[in-house]
Amino acid sequence: MRQRAFLLVNPWITDFAAYDLWVRPLGLYILASRLREAGHRVEIIDCLDGGADAARRPPKRGAWGQGKFFSEEIPRPEALRPIRRRYRRYGMTPERFRERLASLARPDAVLVGSMMTYWYPGVADAIRGIRGAWPGAPVILGGIYATLCADHARFATGADLVLPGEGERVLPRALTDLLGGSFDLDVDGGDPDGAPYPALDLAGRLDAVPLLTSRGCPFRCTYCASALLSPGFRARDPIRVVDEIEHWHRRFGTVDFVFYDDALLVDSTHRAVPMLEEILRRGLACRFHCPNGLHVRDLSPRLASLMFRAGFRTIRFGFETASAARQEATGGKVTTEELRRAAAYLREAGYAPREIGVYLLCGLPGQRAEEVKHGIDLVAASGARPILAEYSPIPGTPLWGEALRHARYDIAAEPLFHNNSLLPCLERGISTADFQALKNRARAACADGPPC
Ligand code: B12
Ligand code: SF4
Incomplete structure (x- = not known):
């Protein structure tokens, strides 16, 4: 070669x-x-x-x-x-x-x-x-x-x-x-643990290491690109994930780890639970961050307690909406009851409401301000912290057709208009002032408690 x-x-x-x-x-x-x-x-x-x-x-x-x-x-x-x-x-x-x-x-x-x-x-x-x-x-x-x-x-x-x-x-x-020649890069041969660790040793900084315990997601939410980016769901052996964490921690002194998974908590009995137990068993004094939305459904009292004890410091759940009809229509990944239960387990485990971040999508096609407001109040009443996430329309997703019909810009011709901060599909009835009021409401909902 x-x-x-x-x-x-x-x-x-x-x-x-x-x-x-x-x-x-x-x-x-x-x-x-x-x-x-x-x-x-x-x-x-x-x-x-x-x-x-x-x-x-x-x-x-x-x-x-x-x-x-x-x-x-x-x-x-x-x-x-x-x-x-x-x-x-x-x-x-x-x-x-x-x-x-x-x-x-x-x-x-x-x-x-x-x-x-x-x-x-x-x-x-x-x-x-x-x-x-x-x-x-x-x-x-x-x-x-x-x-x-x-x-x-x-x-x-x-x-x-x-x-x-x-x-x-x-x-x-x-x-x-x-x-010319041959390039054998698919070295895992179907085994997601068969590949070398990412070459992060080439990075200028290793203050935080991104981790993937899986690729893809078993759900098919209509606003999400996961299936287009990684078709199928493939999970790594949880113990091998801990080997990787230990590698970066012991060899490079990294303390902060960030999960990039689409579905970190899915099938938690076989994945997240053994992974966290192993982290605790090995006494790895690390902090873990999940800025990408986690699944609520698999959260159990045991998992919540393990997350707290293992050092999960940044937790964000993908709840998206309190409207039962929209929860169902967009893929059924979560129900309101499941969110309430998960928030209670996390508080019992030791988290303050302000530390339990819950994403709510804002600016979905046809979504009224009332729906977002209801979501904010419901998350706060569940003892968690509402965080607004502006919807970014993505070509090829099931919701794209509806996004095109509702868009305020030419999102088909120009990807610059997919920018979430433009709220490209915001209903015309919702003004900038209305949106600002929603943001303020979400912020005020978690004004007390320890900082996150
Ligand atoms: C982790 C993550 C984040 C992290 C940041 C991570 C990062 N690196 O930027 C955080 C939480 C901050 C984040 C934030 C947001 N995100 Co985000 N995020 C992701 C997520 C879950 C994983 C990305 C990732 O790193 N994957 C792992 C790596 C290994 O995969 P990869 O980068 O794709 O690389 C592979 C291939 O692409 C390819 N490849 C990569 N480079 C190259 C180069 C060559 C030459 C070749 C051939 C191949 C190749 O091979 C790689 C290995 O297989 C994706 C969803 C997904 N499944 O990808 C959404 C995703 C990218 N995010 C999305 C969105 C909407 C957002 C937010 C706007 C959410 C919101 N409303 O607030 C914000 C915006 C951030 C901002 N303005 O700063 C959208 C994309 C929207 C868009 N229009 O592009 C995605 C697709 C999720 C979705 N909704 O479907 N995100
Ligand atoms: S559960 Fe999350 S990652 Fe999976 S399809 Fe839905 S939004 Fe995407």
Whole structure:
């Protein structure tokens, strides 16, 4: 096998606002580890990695590996001109990015990742920078935007090749076509524990490590892209997950771990419960964070107690709406009774209401302000903390057709309008002031108790 050199690039975020809620390009680190395992040389540039940007004083970071990004104001893209809000680029400066590229030898191919669909301007900028450094180097784009908006990515980013899907499955063939030889990256052979750990040792910082205990989700909520990104549900052996936690904790001193799973608590008897018992058995003094919504249904008194004792510090549940009709129509992943029960178990385990975050979707097609208000009050009355999550319409999801009918912008033509903070599908009857009142109501609902 001929050894090849790859550069992996995580582009900037371009948005009205962004906060580093443990945002790490885990997909790229997974691909880097597999390329390395197959004997190739890999370098990674994470434009969001503050640790890689020693020239600037870092912005305020939280105590648990989250915090602010570096950012600078940039002109709004043409489509967003009428929206009078400041627009920013988050991450390292373009000069720093050029310096990093200039410090590297020309790779055989550059693999660019992507996250939110409406962050594509940062992807196009990164590809422009790569072209400037090595005009002839092949650039392959993958990741979430490339999967959900492949056609758009083909004309809007300047990539030579746009590859939708999980990289370890789609890259081997593309690399063979491009470079010749064979690239065996799907090394797990169907065993999700057969692969090496993500190559996070290449990251500029290991203050928080992202973890995946599974891929995909057994549910099919109509607003969610999980099935498009990872078809089928595959779970790892919980004990092997603890091995990974122990690896980062003991070798790199990492204390904060962040679960990126779509379905961390599903089938908890066979997954989360043994994992937490093992964490406690090994005495791993770590903190765990779940910024992505957890499932309420599988929560038992035992699981709640284990979560508390094992160090789960950031917990967020996906409840989305208190409307029983909408719960049912969007996929039936949770009922109101299940939420009440779960919140009670967590409080019995030791959590304060303010520490039990519950996401409520806001701005769904056809949703009235009354429904959101009802959700806020119900979550608060259940002894938990309501957190509004603005709906981002996603092409290819079952709700997309309805989103198109209700959208206030041309979401079909322009992914910039998928931006959750634009509330693109908000009912016309709900004004900005109404939305602000809902936000205030949610904030006030958890004004007491310890800080979270
Ligand atoms: C964890 C997560 C978060 C984390 C952040 C993590 C991060 N890295 O950014 C947090 C909790 C902060 C977050 C927040 C939000 N999120 Co989010 N999030 C996810 C989640 C669950 C997992 C992403 C992930 O890292 N997966 C694991 C890695 C391994 O997978 P991956 O990155 O896709 O990489 C694989 C492939 O894409 C591919 N690949 C990747 N790079 C490359 C490169 C090449 C060259 C190739 C070939 C392949 C390739 O191979 C990789 C390995 O298999 C996804 C859902 C999902 N299942 O993906 C939603 C998701 C991305 N989020 C979504 C949304 C809506 C949001 C929010 C707007 C929610 C809200 N309303 O508040 C916020 C916005 C954040 C912001 N403004 O800052 C949407 C996307 C919306 C959109 N329009 O793009 C998703 C898809 C969920 C959904 N609703 O369906 N999120
Ligand atoms: S349960 Fe969560 S991850 Fe699964 S389909 Fe529904 S919203 Fe997506």
